[in-house]
Amino acid sequence: MIKQVRDASKDPVLLLDAGNALIGQDLSMKSKGMVIVDAMNAMGYDAMAIGGLDLQEGLDAFLDAMKEARFAAVACNVVSIASGKPLLQPYTIIQRNGGRFGILGVSGSDLLTAADASSRLKVLDAVETVRQYLPEVRKQSDVVIVLSQLGLEGSKALAEAVTGLDIIVSGGTTELLESPVQVGDTLVVQAGYNGEWLGRLDVGLASAGKLTEPKVQIITLGPEIADDPDLAQLVEDYKQLFP
Amino acid sequence: MTRQSYFKTLLAFTLLAVCVAACAPKRGPVKVTILHTNDVRGYTNPCG
Numbered sequence: 001m002i003k004q005v006r007d008a009s010k011d012p013v014l015l016l017d018a019g020n021a022l023i024g025q026d027l028s029m030k031s032k033g034m035v036i037v038d039a040m041n042a043m044g045y046d047a048m049a050i051g052g053l054d055l056q057e058g059l060d061a062f063l064d065a066m067k068e069a070r071f072a073a074v075a076c077n078v079v080s081i082a083s084g085k086p087l088l089q090p091y092t093i094i095q096r097n098g099g100r101f102g103i104l105g106v107s108g109s110d111l112l113t114a115a116d117a118s119s120r121l122k123v124l125d126a127v128e129t130v131r132q133y134l135p136e137v138r139k140q141s142d143v144v145i146v147l148s149q150l151g152l153e154g155s156k157a158l159a160e161a162v163t164g165l166d167i168i169v170s171g172g173t174t175e176l177l178e179s180p181v182q183v184g185d186t187l188v189v190q191a192g193y194n195g196e197w198l199g200r201l202d203v204g205l206a207s208a209g210k211l212t213e214p215k216v217q218i219i220t221l222g223p224e225i226a227d228d229p230d231l232a233q234l235v236e237d238y239k240q241l242f243p
Numbered sequence: 244m245t246r247q248s249y250f251k252t253l254l255a256f257t258l259l260a261v262c263v264a265a266c267a268p269k270r271g272p273v274k275v276t277i278l279h280t281n282d283v284r285g286y287t288n289p290c291g
Contacts, residue, residue, distance in 0.1 A: 002278060005276060005278060009276050011273075011274040011275055011276055012273070012274075012275050012276070013275075013276045013277075013278065014275060014276070014277045014278070015278045015279075016277060016278070016279045016280075017279065017280045017281060017283065018279065018280070018281035018282075019281060019282070020281065020282040020283070020284055021280070021282075021283040021284075021285070022285060023284070023285050024283075024284030024285035024286065025284065025285040025286050025287065027285070027287055028284075028285025028286075028287070029285065033285070035285075035287060036283070036285055036287070039287065051282070053282075053284055053285075098273065099273035099274075099275055100273075101275065141270070142270045142273045143270075143273065143275060145277070167277065169277065169279045169281070170281065171281025171282050172281070172282070173282075174282060189277075189279060190281060191279055191280060191281060192281075192282075193281065193282035193283070193284065194282070194283065194284055194286045195280065195283040195284075195286035195287075196286075197280075198278055198279070198280060199277075199278065199279040199280070200276065200277070200278055200279075201276070201277040201279070202274070202275075202276050202277075203274070203275060203277070204272065204273070204274040204275075205270060205272060205273050205274075205275075206272050207270075207272050235287045235288065238287075
């Protein structure tokens with residue numbers, strides 16, 4: 001499905017995740033998230049935010065898994081207590097097909113309920129931290145995207161509080177938005193949970209800096225969509241490694 | 244204010260506005276397709 005979209009499009013295509021991807025189902029726990037990291041590498045993810053489930057096997061296991069990631073894990077408001085510095089890069093800038101996309105990550109305080117997170121991490125106020133990083137992201141970007149693990153209501157509140165965010169890809173709760181929620185000049189999208197849906201947003205940015213013609217599609221990843229054979233093999237290989 | 248100083252002031256403000264517009268970060272135009280997921284929760288096969 002992702003390959004089809006990339007092959008068919010002249011415009012830049014980004015593949016993003018709003019967090020809580022790595023851990024939950026049996027195989028993902030046994031492999032400490034590596035099966036998902038490898039799958040995301042194979043699918044060509046560009047960036048992900050982090051949620052509490054991602055740290056469920058412990059912070060060190062998460063960081064080990066992320067060493068193998070070929071995509072950025074972004075979190076502007078998660079700080080290591082030991083160093084006082086952000087645990088991950090606060091944002092990433094992706095340049096693709098002539099467009100520049102600034103992608104900030106923001107996590108919710110539920111991150112601290114995971115394993116050893118509360119003794120090693122602090123979660124800063126999302127609104128203040130996004131406001132802090134926004135000017136430098138804005139300078140480098142045509143489109144500013146936030147990957148938010150604040151839940152849908154939290155993502156809407158972020159859009160309400162911070163001017164200058166173009167798109168928020170929301171996660172942390174399970175809503176499936178069949179059309180985008182517009183909060184001021186910000187579009188908020190969210191695509192369900194458990195890998196059952198893929199969200200698609202097609203949108204333009206005019207020279208004046210306004211988003212135009214947003215079109216949302218929710219693709220249900222049902223049995224009628226054939227498994228990618230390489231990914232299916234990857235999962236089988238992991239099942240052999242972690243019976 | 245004399246006519247000459249009025250036009251000098253107007254010219255200064257006009258030049259200032261042009262400079263601000265020219266120096267403002269430029270955005271777009273661009274189109275993008277964003278494919279997105281959230282809360283996949285480790286599922287490798289959601290259909291079974």
